[in-house]
Amino acid sequence: KQEVTQIPAALSVPEGENLVLNCSFTDSAIYNLQWFRQDPGKGLTSLLLIQSSQREQTSGRLNASLDKSSGRSTLYIAASQPGDSATYLCAVSDTGRRALTFGSGTRLQVQP
Amino acid sequence: EAGVAQSPRYKIIEKRQSVAFWCNPISGHATLYWYQQILGQGPKLLIQFQNNGVVDDSQLPKDRFSAERLKGVDSTLKIQPAKLEDSAVYLCASSLGREGQARRGAFFGQGTRLTVV
Numbered sequence: 001k002q003e004v005t006q007i008p009a010a011l012s013v014p015e016g017e018n019l020v021l022n023c024s025f026t027d028s029a030i031y032n033l034q035w036f037r038q039d040p041g042k043g044l045t046s047l048l049l050i051q052s053s054q055r056e057q058t059s060g061r062l063n064a065s066l067d068k069s070s071g072r073s074t075l076y077i078a079a080s081q082p083g084d085s086a087t088y089l090c091a092v093s094d095t096g097r098r099a100l101t102f103g104s105g106t107r108l109q110v111q112p
Numbered sequence: 113e114a115g116v117a118q119s120p121r122y123k124i125i126e127k128r129q130s131v132a133f134w135c136n137p138i139s140g141h142a143t144l145y146w147y148q149q150i151l152g153q154g155p156k157l158l159i160q161f162q163n164n165g166v167v168d169d170s171q172l173p174k175d176r177f178s179a180e181r182l183k184g185v186d187s188t189l190k191i192q193p194a195k196l197e198d199s200a201v202y203l204c205a206s207s208l209g210r211e212g213q214a215r216r217g218a219f220f221g222q223g224t225r226l227t228v229v
Binding site: 004032034036041042043044045046049089091093097098099100101102103104105 | 116143145152153154155156157160167168203205207216217218219220221222223225
């Protein structure tokens, strides 16, 4: 059974810092990995998707990497802003049903 | 393109009552998912549909939860009778289907926040 772990559970940084969020998964037979953002009381917004054959994806100030063999992914946020404050969720899709298994998230607060 | 639509946004019910949630996926998306997200946790899959057939309902508490997807489009999730531990956000998601999911992933609705008192 796939298990996804995110570290740290919570993070508070001053504005302008670069930061790294970590995600690990137990079964390396994944189809893809998605990073989501969730604002309080809202649904999930997809940030980046990395297919199993890819190593990284970039969107603006966000960069996500994937090391499938070691079961790890990182989300790098450059020059953090108060508007980045949210919960960030990592999810992996299995090769069979393709449903997503989620981590518990990292709650990020960027102080102005 | 229009996103995944869910209703209602909020619902408060007493334990042992019944409740139903509705989801309209993105047009053309063959796969539909219902997830349960308890406060402080990541979403957990309840049921997955491919068109109007069930792909996986292994984590659906079938003694009280039921779901259907009419004509392979809209879906409803029902809880009867509700328990206190069912208080959570219920998220609906959709994707293009097995291959489409690989390239573009899943898209989520705003969710329905259920409080059972």
